Amino acid sequence: MNRATAVFAGLLVIALPLSLLAGRVWLDPAATPNAALILAELRLPRALLAIVVGAGLGASGAAMQGYLRNPLADPGLFGIAPGAALGAVAALWFGYATAPWLLPAFALLGAAGAMALLAAIAGRTGGIALFTLAGLMVASLAGALTALAISMAPNAFAMSEIVLWLNGALTDRSWREVSLVTPLVAGGVLLLWRAGRALDALTLGEAVARSLGVNTGRLLWLLIAGVGLTVGASVAVAGIIGFVGLIVPHLVRPLTDRRPSQVIVPSALAGALLVLVADSAVRVLPLVTELRLGIALSLLGAPFFLWLLLRMRRGLA
DSSP states (O other), X not given: OOHHHHHHHHHHHHHHHHHHHOSSSOOOTTTSTTHHHHIIIIIHHHHHHHHHHHHHHHHHHHHHHHHHTOTTOOGGGGTHHHHHHHHHHHHHHTTGGGSTTHHHXXXXXXXXXXXXXXXXXXXXXXXXXXXXXXXXXXXXXXXXHHHHHHHTOSSHHHHHHHHHHHTOOOTTOOHHHHHHHHHHHHHHHHHHHHTHHHHHHHTTOHHHHHHTTOOHHHHHHHHHHHHHHHHHHHHHHHOOOOSHHHHHHHHHGGGSOOOHHHHHHHHHHHHHHHHHHHHHHXXXXXXXXXXXXXXXXXXXXXXXXXXXXXXXXXXXX
């Protein structure tokens, strides 16, 4: 266990019980009526879902930055998150979201469709440039179709539901969502972890990585599957939650030797911590309605992204 893993695991252990007590009304287990029921059925599944979603987004961001060798890379570049969002929007547009499993199922189908399209375009060559362009194309297409669905929503209620869902939140989630997303994210993180050594070799360049025995085509498939599972499953239950995969690898790297294989697991823990703390914060804020989690993290992530850009510009000057 490296230092980063220990640090973020310890912080997560501290943050979890505090998040169970946090809310518009702070919970006192000894004095609040039905405290055990509130904890077991409302706050615990929401907290665990925040941990699982954050872990998937953090690990996928670290893997993406390692593969593209770009500290500004984000899982959204793959186009898988927009594809999953398009699937969920389709479920809302056609009125299928009333059934418990249909919205997550449509979102997962959208993510699978984006993965298949990526593999069809760039899966054979394994080239980074082609893969990046393919991901941007998929993201642009999914975004355009999502905007089209919003503009042609059959009624105002459907439009409102679509817009609210796209903003991302963990409100009113239950053990059903936890049981759905946990195995998918765990499988995705495992695939990304297995790709770690190949990503280490790739930092030396594609030609050197191939000379060291790295199968770049297989590596690309591992990344498509890993990011598809982690990001697709997260979007399926929480909507669009951005910037987690961008922020957390930068928090983790100073505590490691900066090799991608040493960053993926700590980034999963740091992502879990970030989403858990952010979700606790939006519950505590004294607003008329709860601030959407996706909006809160965007308000945090956009200045962070700007700071990264300014730091890179100073480094090039």
